[in-house]
Amino acid sequence: MKQPVKIRLLQLVKEKEGITSDVLFELIAREYEGESFVTPENLDEYLRAFSLRGLLETIQTNEPVSDGVACKACRVTDLGKRSLKALL
Numbered sequence: 754m755k756q757p758v759k760i761r762l763l764q765l766v767k768e769k770e771g772i773t774s775d776v777l778f779e780l781i782a783r784e785y786e787g788e789s790f791v792t793p794e795n796l797d798e799y800l801r802a803f804s805l806r807g808l809l810e811t812i813q814t815n816e817p818v819s820d821g822v823a824c825k826a827c828r829v830t831d832l833g834k835r836s837l838k839a840l841l
Contacts, residue, residue: 758785759799763837767829771812774800800827808833
């Protein structure tokens with residue numbers, strides 16, 4: 754049985770600190786293939802909610818994206834790590 758997508762998102766961000774939302778979506782889409790709720794919009798909504806609750810923080814990377822703007826990445830905060838540990 755698969756983990757809830759929100760928990761898996763936190764795990765992936767913790768494992769791959771500095772991961773961008775584009776890469777995160779690709780990984781999640783592969784793991785949850787065929788699931789209708791796995792969309793870039795839903796993923797962004799989950800990440801925003803985690804950020805507002807202090808579980809994630811956004812960091813700026815130096816890697817340019819196709820339009821030349823630096824892409825945003827995220828990492829799990831200490832609160833997020835403790836919360837994830839409590840859930841697992």
